[in-house]
Amino acid sequence: MTTPQFAFAVESGKETIQELLDDRSVAECQVSVRNRGSSVDALNSPIGAPELVLGLQTAIIVFKTGAAVAAFATALVSLAIKLKQLIDVLDPKTGEKIATVSQNTDPNALKKLLGVAE
Amino acid sequence: MISPFTLDPVGLTLWCDPSLIGRSIGTDTCLTLFNVAASGDLKKVLECVEALPPEAQHRAINIVSCVWHEKRHFIDYVLTNFGAFNCRQFFQLLVNLTPLLLESQTEGGPLFLPLESVADPVSRLVHGLPQTPQIDVIADYLRRVKEMLSSDFEIPHPNIGYSIGGTAAFEALGFTFQLGCAMRAFGLDAFGAICGDLGAAHYQNLKYRWAEVFLDRFGLLRHGSTNGKAYVDLRNLTPILYTALMCRFYDASEKQTGAEYQAVGLPSERLVRLLVELGNRKQEMPESIEDIWCYVSHVAAELWGRTPIQELDADLSKEERLFEKLSTSSNTMPQVRSFMEQFHSLRLKFRDILMEQPNLILDTGDFAEKLLPELSPMRIIAYPQSKDELAPGEEPIFRYSDGKGDRYLAVSPSKAGGKLGMQHDSDMRFVVSDLVPLAKLLMNGRRHNIVLGVELEYAERLLEMARIKFKVDPLFAYPTALIENATAFEYLTKQQESICDLCSESFLTRTGSVISPWLFRANECARRLRHTESLDVLFEFSTTIDWSCSVVCTGCATKITQCLSHSPA
Numbered sequence: 219m220t221t222p223q224f225a226f227a228v229e230s231g232k233e234t235i236q237e238l239l240d241d242r243s244v245a246e247c248q249v250s251v252r253n254r255g256s257s258v259d260a261l262n263s264p265i266g267a268p269e270l271v272l273g274l275q276t277a278i279i280v281f282k283t284g285a286a287v288a289a290f291a292t293a294l295v296s297l298a299i300k301l302k303q304l305i306d307v308l309d310p311k312t313g314e315k316i317a318t319v320s321q322n323t324d325p326n327a328l329k330k331l332l333g334v335a336e
Numbered sequence: 337m338i339s340p341f342t343l344d345p346v347g348l349t350l351w352c353d354p355s356l357i358g359r360s361i362g363t364d365t366c367l368t369l370f371n372v373a374a375s376g377d378l379k380k381v382l383e384c385v386e387a388l389p390p391e392a393q394h395r396a397i398n399i400v401s402c403v404w405h406e407k408r409h410f411i412d413y414v415l416t417n418f419g420a421f422n423c424r425q426f427f428q429l430l431v432n433l434t435p436l437l438l439e440s441q442t443e444g445g446p447l448f449l450p451l452e453s454v455a456d457p458v459s460r461l462v463h464g465l466p467q468t469p470q471i472d473v474i475a476d477y478l479r480r481v482k483e484m485l486s487s488d489f490e491i492p493h494p495n496i497g498y499s500i501g502g503t504a505a506f507e508a509l510g511f512t513f514q515l516g517c518a519m520r521a522f523g524l525d526a527f528g529a530i531c532g533d534l535g536a537a538h539y540q541n542l543k544y545r546w547a548e549v550f551l552d553r554f555g556l557l558r559h560g561s562t563n564g565k566a567y568v569d570l571r572n573l574t575p576i577l578y579t580a581l582m583c584r585f586y587d588a589s590e591k592q593t594g595a596e597y598q599a600v601g602l603p604s605e606r607l608v609r610l611l612v613e614l615g616n617r618k619q620e621m622p623e624s625i626e627d628i629w630c631y632v633s634h635v636a637a638e639l640w641g642r643t644p645i646q647e648l649d650a651d652l653s654k655e656e657r658l659f660e661k662l663s664t665s666s667n668t669m670p671q672v673r674s675f676m677e678q679f680h681s682l683r684l685k686f687r688d689i690l691m692e693q694p695n696l697i698l699d700t701g702d703f704a705e706k707l708l709p710e711l712s713p714m715r716i717i718a719y720p721q722s723k724d725e726l727a728p729g730e731e732p733i734f735r736y737s738d739g740k741g742d743r744y745l746a747v748s749p750s751k752a753g754g755k756l757g758m759q760h761d762s763d764m765r766f767v768v769s770d771l772v773p774l775a776k777l778l779m780n781g782r783r784h785n786i787v788l789g790v791e792l793e794y795a796e797r798l799l800e801m802a803r804i805k806f807k808v809d810p811l812f813a814y815p816t817a818l819i820e821n822a823t824a825f826e827y828l829t830k831q832q833e834s835i836c837d838l839c840s841e842s843f844l845t846r847t848g849s850v851i852s853p854w855l856f857r858a859n860e861c862a863r864r865l866r867h868t869e870s871l872d873v874l875f876e877f878s879t880t881i882d883w884s885c886s887v888v889c890t891g892c893a894t895k896i897t898q899c900l901s902h903s904p905a
Contacts, residue, residue: 221464227811232490250458253486254811256780257422258346261409261506262339273491273499276811278458310462313810315901 224281226316226332227308228294229254234303235275241297243289248280278310284334291328294319307332338787340828341370341402343409343713345419346426347772348679348758350374350406351787353718355884360830361388361395367717369396371749373403376709378521385522397518397526398533404704405514410713411697411756412509414679415686416581417651418488418502418603423679424658425481429775430672431662432474437804439470446805447471450781453809455479463809478779488602498546502603505577511544512570516700517708535827547573550607554615572621574698575629576614579636580607582644585651600640609639625699648687655680671763672771678758685756712757714764718746718787720853720884733769734790736881743881745790774798781812782854789815789853789883818855819896822848825887837886838869849893851886861899869895 228238239249254276281287298305298319305319307328317323317331329335340357343350354366361369365388372384385396413419429451440447453459454468455475488501498504518526542549551557551573558569584600598605613635614621622631633643642650659676662668686697695702716733722743726732733746748768750760758764773795776784782792799806826832826845834845856863869892888896 221462225458225462248458248461250456252452252456252459252811253482254780254783254816255486256776256784257482257485258426258776258779259785261343261345261406261413261503261510262341273489278456278462278811280458280461308811310459310811313813318901 221311222280222282224284224287224333225278225310226281226287226290227276227278227310229274229276229306229308230303232273232275234297234301234305235277237297237301238293238305239277241293243286243293244279246282247286250278252276252278276308287332287334288329291332291334292325295323295325295328298323338785339402340366341399341406342787343406343413344716344772344786345409345413345422346775347768348410348414348423348713349716349768350403350410350713351716351718352403353720353787355718355720356825356828357395357399360828361392361399365392365396366399369399370403370717371715373400374407374712374715376404376407376711378517378704378708381521394529394533397522397529400521401514401518401526401530404517404708405510407708407711407713408510408513408703409506410711411686411707412506412581414682415648415690415697416502416578417583417585417647418581419506420651420655420679420683421481421583421585422485424655425478425779426772426775427659427662427672427676427679428477429474429778430771431665431668432470433669433771433774433778434667435470436474437799437802439468440806441804446807447799449777449806449808450478450783450812451475451778452479452482452780453812459809484602488604490604492604492608496550498542500546500550500604500607502581502583504543504546505581505603505607507544508547509574509577512547512573513700513703517704520701520704547577550611551576554611555618556611556614556621571625571699572614572628575625575632576607576610578629578698579610579632579644580604582636582647582651584640584642584647585654606640610636613639626694629694629698645687645691648690652680652683652687655683669771671766674763675758675767682756682758707756710755712755714758714760714768715749716746716768717749719744720788721882731765733765734788734794736790745881745883746788769794770798781808782814783812783816785815785817789857790881814854814858815852818852818858818900819893820850820852822846822850822887825850825885834887836889836892838866838888838892841889841891843889845887848887848889849896851888851893851896853883853885855896855900856886859899862896865892865895865899 228235235251238244281290294305294307299321302321306315307317307319308315317328319328338353340353341351352367352370354363358366369384372380381400385393385400388396413422437447448454448463448465451471452475454465454471456479489499489503491497491499515527515530518530522529548557548568548570556572558571560567560569580603583603583606586597599609600606614632620631622628633645637643659680663673663676690697696707697703722736722745724741724743726744726747730747730749732744733748736743736745748760748765773791776786777792777795784792822845831845833842834848835842836848856866
């Protein structure tokens with residue numbers, strides 16, 4: 219089985235992931251949404267640090283072309299600006315973080331990191 | 337950062353890790369408090385706390401109350417339909433373990449973990465995974481269960497800001513009974529002692545107190561005053577949460593729509609429906625907790641056609657049939673069979689108590705006096721830096737052998753089982769030390785927040801010994817928080833100053849960071865950094881068997897963060 223050339227895992231809050239999945243840039247892609255949290259984590263007692271419940275979601279997205287990845291990079295930056303959220307982009311094949319997209323991220327720098335520099 | 341006291345919902349074991357909190361009160365004192373609190377003997381606990389110097393007593397009361405919080409999780413997790421549903425996914429996995437491992441090898445392997453990645457078509461494409469019929473069935477089941485549990489955990493509305501699902505209900509119950517038991521043991525001052533030791537940020541944490549806020553929205557929180565002091569009366573809370581947690585799970589033979597399933601199957605949906613209904617009739621709410629339970633049960637029957645006890649009985653019948661089927665499978669190990677039987681039998685005992693003496697489960701005072709001493713989840717004490725000998729009566733759970741001798745990372749302090757718990761015998765220890773870690777690895781790779789990372793390393797070693805080739809999905813390769821600020825470390829240890837574990841410089845603890853023991857195993861750059869910066873001459877040795885966290889200064893934390901980060905400007 220041939221593995222795809224362009225595949226990314228995008229991690230952020232549920233609202234951000236939902237908006238991303240509604241975006242045209244991923245409309246034609248194969249997508250799955252995962253929750254990386256464990257359903258068998260220990261039940262902690264309230265001693266130590268107050269915990270934040272983050273409810274992150276991870277979308278794994280497979281693109282067919284480099285042009286589609288470039289459009290996706292632009293959409294990610296627009297979304298980070300619109301929702302004022304940080305969005306992590308990871309390589310699902312290695313788990314390494316490729317980028318953390320913020321309001322200040324340069325779309326061209328991001329495209330380069332995603333391997334589709336113009 | 338993992339709390340020093342936790343209930344493992346897979347093995348149903350009560351864990352204590354005294355390594356950090358022991359620095360504030362002494363490790364031996366911490367262990368004594370843990371063991372005496374776990375016994376549930378309120379008089380002995382009081383004696384133990386009163387024997388301590390006054391400045392240590394608030395911390396001690398907080399410690400014992402946390403143990404009670406975890407013991408409360410034990411009964412709620414076993415008794416309620418929502419908790420038992422969580423447990424049953426683990427049994428399903430263990431029963432299918434042997435055929436599943438065999439198939440992974442005959443189909444050319446390696447076994448891809450977590451199994452739910454196998455059920456995800458996109459992950460399958462990304463990693464080029466082949467079809468594996470038996471694995472696919474169990475993987476699909478685990479994925480559906482996780483989706484269901486995740487949807488229950490979701491924050492229902494941005495204006496609410498906290499989860500109101502089944503897991504959240506466990507935390508609300510845990511905190512309510514923790515305070516109730518402490519006040520029964522130490523008097524009303526215990527409330528101030530616990531809140532003082534926790535600090536405002538934690539005491540007001542909605543993870544534990546959301547249900548009070550939520551009940552108040554519907555006019556169901558009672559207020560009272562005694563001797564001029566106002567207080568909040570939580571007597572409505574437990575009957576309502578218990579009714580929400582007695583949710584209905586359909587089996588494959590029953591047809592239902594998604595909406596029907598959600599309405600009766602998700603604790604969050606049940607809770608909202610119940611609160612709306614009870615809020616409309618709040619004038620009719622009775623006074624005694626027993627009457628409140630009857631009244632809420634009656635309303636539940638109007639809404640969903642069954643009282644909570646009827647929902648429980650229906651769930652127990654289904655569970656009995658499921659366990660009969662699983663037990664007769666030739667693949668089922670005798671230890672798994674025994675664990676399932678004990679689990680089901682314990683549920684039946686709890687069911688009888690809820691039916692005949694509901695106050696023992698629903699009222700904080702009666703629970704503290706009569707039920708708490710009877711609950712006996714197996715205790716496990718973790719030693720992240722390991723220790724070289726067992727104390728009398730201790731049984732090893734996780735050990736490291738290098739040919740010269742054994743070092744122990746986790747031990748069980750007592751063989752004795754209680755009236756309401758599993759047998760603490762060799763079968764149970766086999767489940768806890770071998771099968772539970774294996775199940776965790778299969779269910780979510782290494783991405784768990786567990787007390788001791790060595791659990792998962794053990795599971796991997798078991799697979800290697802069985803010559804099972806496996807590969808962990810890189811998205812599930814390590815726990816979430818590899819580096820955190822040291823606020824919790826400072827709170828637990830009460831050390832305002834610390835020595836950096838890398839550069840050995842002294843620093844203000846709150847300015848530093850805590851590094852997970854996984855980081856030096858997960859990240860080659862951080863590993864090299866530790867090797868060059870650290871004065872630890874036994875570096876390789878300690879990286880292998882030391883599962884304690886490290887505390888580092890700001891400068892070293894920055895270097896480590898650089899190892900982890902590849903962000904664009």
